[in-house]
Amino acid sequence: MVDINKKEKIIHAAVQVFQEKGIEKTKISDIVKLAGIAQGTFYLYFPSKLSVMPAIAEVMVEKIMVEVKNEVDDNASISIQLSQIVNAIFRVTKDYREVLALIYAGLSTDDNLKKWETIYDAFYSWMSEFLTTAKLNGKIRSSVQPERTSKLMIAFIEAAAEQIYLYDAVNDEEEKMQKMELMMFLEHALGIQK
Numbered sequence: 001m002v003d004i005n006k007k008e009k010i011i012h013a014a015v016q017v018f019q020e021k022g023i024e025k026t027k028i029s030d031i032v033k034l035a036g037i038a039q040g041t042f043y044l045y046f047p048s049k050l051s052v053m054p055a056i057a058e059v060m061v062e063k064i065m066v067e068v069k070n071e072v073d074d075n076a077s078i079s080i081q082l083s084q085i086v087n088a089i090f091r092v093t094k095d096y097r098e099v100l101a102l103i104y105a106g107l108s109t110d111d112n113l114k115k116w117e118t119i120y121d122a123f124y125s126w127m128s129e130f131l132t133t134a135k136l137n138g139k140i141r142s143s144v145q146p147e148r149t150s151k152l153m154i155a156f157i158e159a160a161a162e163q164i165y166l167y168d169a170v171n172d173e174e175e176k177m178q179k180m181e182l183m184m185f186l187e188h189a190l191g192i193q194k
Contacts, residue, residue: 007045009035011059014052018102023050054115057103064092065123072130078139081130082186086157086179093161101166124150134190141191149190157182 013035017026028049032039046052067088072081093100127150134140160182164175186192 006035006037006041007055009037010042010045011052011055014049015056015099015102019098023102053103054119056099057116057119060092060096060099060103061119061123063096064089065126067092068123069126078134078190078192079183079187082190082192083179083183085130086160086182086186089154089157090161090164090175090179093158094165097165100162120151120154123154127151127154131190139192144190153186156186 010031014026014031017030017034021030026049028042029039031049031052032042035042046055068085071084071088073084076084124147128146131140131144131146131149131153135142135144135146160178164171164178
């Protein structure tokens, strides 16, 4: 039987070691030492150090989903709900910017990039349901295709947050302006009437 705690220890240790040493310089021995497990145990879960990246990405997507679900007020207007989704994604991106940068670097160096869509399936599904409900309630334009739009929205919101926190210097005014422009774009794209 596989011990989930050991897998979680490996994932958390990998994040820490990747952050400290970088992906290239990290050795599996560094990860297992920090995790407090035998090297053979690592290979029960992951065939290589880069194969840990999708598991780290899964943890981050779960964090984003938890934040979004906790943030969104079901009784609020669609504009406020969108703002809550944007705020949650921006907050997680800001709080975990180093981890996200590692994930992108790690996923792009291996065949793991193909797993990206699967990692996001639950989030896409949630967003699709959110859009379907809004569409059925006449809150967004009737021509919105929830499944396709959910992927575009998540990608667009994350890209806007990453532009602020991963590529640019973090600046409160720039963050505020980015969110405002993003909200205007989303409201227009979804056909939200104020």
